[in-house]
Amino acid sequence: MSLTSFQIAQLKKLLAGEIRLSAFCDTIEGEKLCWSGLVGIRANALHSTVALTERGRAALAGLN
Numbered sequence: 001m002s003l004t005s006f007q008i009a010q011l012k013k014l015l016a017g018e019i020r021l022s023a024f025c026d027t028i029e030g031e032k033l034c035w036s037g038l039v040g041i042r043a044n045a046l047h048s049t050v051a052l053t054e055r056g057r058a059a060l061a062g063l064n
Helices: 005-016 028-036 054-063
Strands: 039-042 049-052
Touching: 005 028, 005 049, 005 054, 028 039, 049 054
Parallel strands: none
Antiparallel strands: 039 049
């Protein structure tokens, strides 16, 4: 899967911490990342968040 510059930027943001699911999946690129397995959804009673998976970390490492 080739990543767009926006998707790469989103993955790099996830290195610093989790992002709310509602904000992340509000874009088509964010939704594609969710389906690709590069990010994972963590369900919570208050709000769900998105976090970088090991597959996502490997994809970022391969870019450098």
